[in-house]
Amino acid sequence: MSAIDPAFTALPIPSPAASSRSIARRILGRAARSTEFRIGLALFAILLLAAAVYPELSGIDPTKMDVRARLLPPLFMGDKWSWAHPLGTDQIGRDMLVRSVVGLRYSFLIGVASVAVTLLIGCVLGAVAGYFGGRVDTLAMRVTDAQLSIPMIILAIAVLGVSRPTIPAIILVLGLSNWPVYARVMRSVVMAERGREYVRAAQVSGATHARIILTLLIPLLAPPILLTSILDVARMMIFESTLGFLGLGVQPPTPTFGNIIADGRKYLLNAWWIATMPGVFLCLTLTSINLIGAAFERARNTIYGGV
Amino acid sequence: MADMIDRRRILLGGAAVAGAGFVQINPDFLISSAYAQSGKEMVFLSAENITGNWDPTAHTTLSQKNIEGYVMGFLTRTPMKLEDPGAVVYELATDIKLLDPHRLQIKLRNDIVFHDGKPFKAEDVKATFEYGSKPDRPAQWYPGPSETLTIEMPDDYTVIVDTSKGGYPAHLFIFLASFLPIMSAKDVAGGPGGPLTQRLNGTGPFKFVEQRGNATILAAFDGYFRGKPAIPGISFNFVGDSTTRMLSLMNGQASIVERLEPEQVETVKGNPKLTTNEVVSVENKYLWFRCSKPPFNDPRVRLAACHAIDRSLILDLLGSAGHASANYVSPVKFGYVDLKNYPAFDPDKCQAMLAEAGFPKGAGLPPLEYITSVGFYPKTKEYGEVITSMLNDQGFKVSLTVLEPAAWNEQLYHRPGGGPGHMVDCGWSTGSPEPDLILRTHFHSSSHRICGVEDAEIDASLDKERNAATLEERKTILQTETMPLLASKVPALSLFTSVMIHAMQKDLTGLYIYPDGSIDASKPA
Amino acid sequence: MAAAVLSVRNLSVDLALAGRERPILKDISFDMRPREIVGVVGASGSGKTVLSKAVVNWIEAPLAIRGGEVRFRDRDILAMAPGEMRRLRRDVAYVGANPMGALDPTLPVGRQIVEKIRAVAPEIGGAEAARRVVELLEAVRIPSAKARFHDYPSQFSGGMMQRALIVDAMVSNPTLLVADNVTQPLDVTVAAQVIRLMRELTERFETAVLFVSSSLPVAREAASRILVIDDGRLVEEQPTEALIASPRHPYTRELVSQVPAIWREAPAVPRGSNAERSAVVSLNDVSQTYRVRKRGAFAGASELRAVRRVTFDVFKGDSFAVVGESGCGKSTLMRLLSRLERPAGGEVLCEGQDISKLSGAGLLAFRRKLQLVLQDPFDSLPPRTAIGRMLEIPLRVHGWRDAGRIREKVRAVMNDVGLPDALYEELPTGLSAGQRQRVNVARAMVLDPEILLMDETLSALDQTEQFKLLALFEKLQREHSLTYIFISHDLAMVRKACNRIAVMYLGEVVELADNDRLFFDPGHPYTKALLSAMPTLEERRYRPEDCLLEGEPPSPIDLPTGCSFRSRCPQAFDRCVRENPLLTARGRTDLSSCHLVSSPSAIAAERASRSTGT
């Protein structure tokens, strides 16, 4: 790596004061200093808090319907709005705010869990393929191709048809149908890394392949992949609504963004807020996580990059 | 699917003499001349797909019946208006007369030609009746198989239907005449798999041109006996999604769309270019109990469930898509009456019934599954959720399963040992005033259609009303015995009567729409 | 005296990081005349690379010009508009130290050079440009230049790529060429070729060359005048020979003194008779073969014979060296020795045990015994792991559990190799190459091994750091009675540090000898070629004109018949085509495989010597 400019490599050793803290804490500290991180965190905290306590605190049951007060618009819109329902009500008179935040809970659960499944399968398979190469690689990549070529909808019909469309089944379907992306990315980065000398050093120190993959490569390569997977959390939450659209979504009365959007779609012309609110919450959640993630990434790069 | 018209010989047996009350009005089948003058073809967006087999006796599909409504001729039409459900309007027939309980004489017009040029004669009616009543025809809505029928043709324009071999009353053909499309004897001679399946050939105002993907193309028929329609053609399209249909109407691509959501009615009303047509339909929506398995094999549990449901809330939810009714048939059907003992929302009675059945406050009841569909009828999922929560409020343990139509359809019907789940949502629509198309189909022990109820008392009452000698007598039995009996045993709960809502471009105002959804667009030029 | 083509006046460059500024170059002034080759020498971090970039107006954030001028033909290029500067690129060319990253990997080399010509000299037509490129590729002795024109950068070896980049720089007939550490990544024989080439080109194109190098001997080979830079300052400037003979500045004196002496003095390497000591590592007829998929074939695979029938012993307390150039198989040998791979044939014994048969606890015990120190100071440390943790990992692998004891041990080892405690929680990011190599050594030492395998451990370091690390190695060997196996291409270092040396070429050991014998009486022409190419400050013992090699080694997939060295051997004759010479004893302990070695007794001699030894 002789391209690295000696001017940069010869930085003075950081003062002992800085180095007394562990790297993770330094990254956290640096990230926490950025405005974006604070905005993101504040937003995320508000959403999290709302999702955690608002339904219980307000005492409003997300499944409690009031047919006579249905399709009330959000605050200050039209002339039927009421303080009791700040974001209006849905087609059977349930409070949109409480449904949105409870929906956020379930959708976030679905999004995060299915991305976790995706990451688990994708990263492990990709890492194994990239690390060992050769036949293992060919086999793993063709399995990936095969998975890629099965349309998600077929998988969804099959799996969700066999079991009732419960949340775990939906997580499984979404997770199973999206891992190839990560397998490919992971494979290519692991392939680049496995030739590096520190991997060899670890082998010579006696570390097993599993140990190298798990303790050296995954911690190194996972964070950027995690960051990119944030978009996928949102995508999964949207995919869940596609399943709802096909009648394969989470069954009522459990509110998820997916079924709120899918059901509210019919009312888009008259009651735009039903299908739109989850989208707004989704966008806010995504943006807040993205802001935090981006601040972390920058902090990581600063600490690791030394510049 | 929705339009499950009975295929069995429901009106079989029992002679009776009936004198039908014919109304000699010809509803003014108007459409605005503004639209007609524009010379545009009418684009109709249907919510339901068709079968692809053009033989009218091969299917029971409502959308295809609607197409037949444009293309085919009928002996009579039944406007089925709320104020007079039994009204009949002559079309191909000029007179229908019961000669004796087993002989019905039908006089025909003599100025009609089929679209392929063949003149319409008595042989066509004979061929239609004889072919349609064959036991292998899938859409079995004749009272008996062909061998029980004798059809005489005293002259080219008179038909006498003789049911004496079958032993059932001939008056059953009066209501049937209004929804049996008359086919050409030449086509019928081609037999199953012949020209009948390939295309439609009728005497209606529009002739069939071709099927182009999901669009059925019809063109105005020059030789229509009331004169060539002003609209040059109709394009009948299947578009599954209601929002899509609405958007299409709003941007002017569609002329008329069906099955509006009530909220969409608001939208249309706010749009100066559009108008709506609402008509109380022949279709009631039911909550079917699986009567052959616990706990709903106990009428008290069924009744408890019925008392737990506040139907006024469901109607609120449906808005203009629902019409309050308190009977097992639609108010536009023969024999309808608001039943005094129809179960109303009453938590106390519900609890009392539950306690009586041995499930005080629902304790001891198994978890129940309520199956409904989404995407076909308006608001099934919404009111399904409401009903689920109302039942749960009274101590039932109900979970709602929402299925897309194909899966729901597969789960719908009774099977030996009872069908899937414990309650199913489904509507029943028959394009005829005949009430037995519902009552007997569903509640007679021999049928087991959905609820699978077997009850000797109900059977006896159903037989009694069918065998009544006259329509008046039959009406009385229906209204005072059969229907109240059903309301006390509730093998199902009729929730409300659907309102068929169409929206159209304003220049189509006045188009006549029948309660089964078929449309008269035949205004002469 | 001709007018200066380049005048640098009072040039100062800072490193401007958020909040803190640090001068990199301080007040540098010098001149260059046409056709002159000026060497710039300094330690890594002295600022010489920044100087080379400043001369071509390539100073990017966080670097910033703080003052001074770079006058090229009397115009200050630092003040030029970007468009004007771009036109000037025709006359001011640059070649860097990292040839492999310098071109777009997805386009053929020739096309990219043509693109450059057309960018700086639009008047030259495409066909004409292509013709010129091929001509120049031939001039820098790239074999079958016409075909190579269409090859991609990844198909070029490092040496070829560096030559292609020189073509890229010279193709527009520049007046000034800045060559920043161009020979650093190259093998000695190839580096010598490149320097010779550069000298020829200055003659042919009248180009002045600013030759930046971290190695004084290399700069001596190339330049007629040398500037010495220390900590951003120009401390001395003298004609080359005068500078070496009589350095004036203390730093220059230190630099000259640190250059290993090859011929002048006998190095203090560990020595002892084999009879007294036991072999800790023995290779018996070891071969390694790889299967590589043939491109363009359906399912075919070729055999790449990376190591061929290698046999030698390493004795306890030895500093054993394996030398050879890129592709000679020494890295494969390293992998076999460290049991990263199992040999395809033969056996590798460690204290009598065949290591390829080890597994589980036995393997872990072997790993504790033999540790590896890697070549690349940047690549060999996981970039995002703190140094302390990096050193803890091997301990944990070997079953250490007590966090306190682990920490203690790591600190002790860090002290041993001269790393301050403060680095424990630090990332390797800010460390110099020398410090990184210390971390590398520490990582190996933390397991208290008996044998250290040094894979090119010093080759990425500048002279001063090499000097310090060699001292450290000596200390460690003394204190821990270590056995070293160095794998290196640097004969000067080997001369200084090792007692026994194996020379490899194309997977075979072509010569195996004790230090003095190898340097003063090499038995194989390849050894001689290596020695002749070795940059040094002393008078040469072997004249490059007689021994220097042309071209590159053949591919290990299609080995030539007979002697594999014959395609480059200046003394090759008929017999070399027919038969591959055996390793032949020259005296008691030394062997060489060349038909010109007189003794007929074959490999048995080595076997015999071993049996007496053990």
Add this chain to the structure above:
Amino acid sequence: MLGAPNGRDGVRSPMFVLSFLIRRLAQGAVIIFLVSLLIFTLLRVVPGDPVRLMAGGMAPEALIEEIATKMGLRDPIVVQFGRYMGKVVQGDLGQSFVRPANGAATGGASFNDATRGERAEVLDLILETLPMTLQLAATALAIALVFSTALGVAAGLNPGGWIDKLAFYVSSVFISLPNFWLGIVLALLLSVKLGWLPAIGYAGYSYTILPAIVLAVELSPVLIRTLSSAVAAQMGQSYVAIGHVRGLTLPRIVLNHALRNASVPLLNVLGVQFSSLLGGVIIVEYIFDYPGLGLLTINAVLQRDFPLIQGIAIVTSAIFVLINILVDLAATSIDPRLEY
């Protein structure tokens, strides 16, 4: 150092392409075979007897069994699969359970109808609708690529700059838009309110644009993200910095080199995205009543038309496999270092 052997034959020779294609197509055939088996099995374990659907819900059990036996649906799955694949290799994907030859979406007909018209060939149905979907997909891809390239490259050239931030927020918003929501809103806005574009059905190319925009919005976030990071990564490569010193202009470096290199990860992402594009196509075609493969699929699914679902699944997986092979081929011909 052990380098890859230097092929002297010019890396992307026709020979290489041919061998690559033959090798990958052979693997692809195996993949399609396995995927077909999987799909075939999955569709047979789904509850819901297709025969009950075909025969109509009211059909008696005996009739259902009779039909099932006659159609071989009670044979072991392997036997059924063997029979099916035997026909598939002859280009016969079977006949739709419910669709007539004239192609209309149908429902409600009963199976035991001797007079039913000719059933539609699955292959014909697919071949009829596939070009429509390909047209839609190509338009969507073109829109997405133009948009994402403009935004992604601008963002990648200036990481941390305002365009980068804009790209970040645009991606966030785009990804939060459910496609059916966006479809309706766009149809309302562009078709109903402004009357710029037709929306529903198909009667000319202009009907493709609106659905294509919706799909493009769905595709863009990932493309923007990939492109901006790939371009940013390429701009940090030494050949870019050295390119300046070699006298190349910035546009030249970006267009000729950085974009060329950045297109490799982009291609990989595209290959993967095609698969999830089908999900979007289904919804969008349904919303816009666009007569393509997506609409065919959703109708087949809603009607449980198993031969059709199966045929579509096999054809689409074959297409995906092909696309991925082509993507890999394109990637290797851009970057000769890649090995697939």
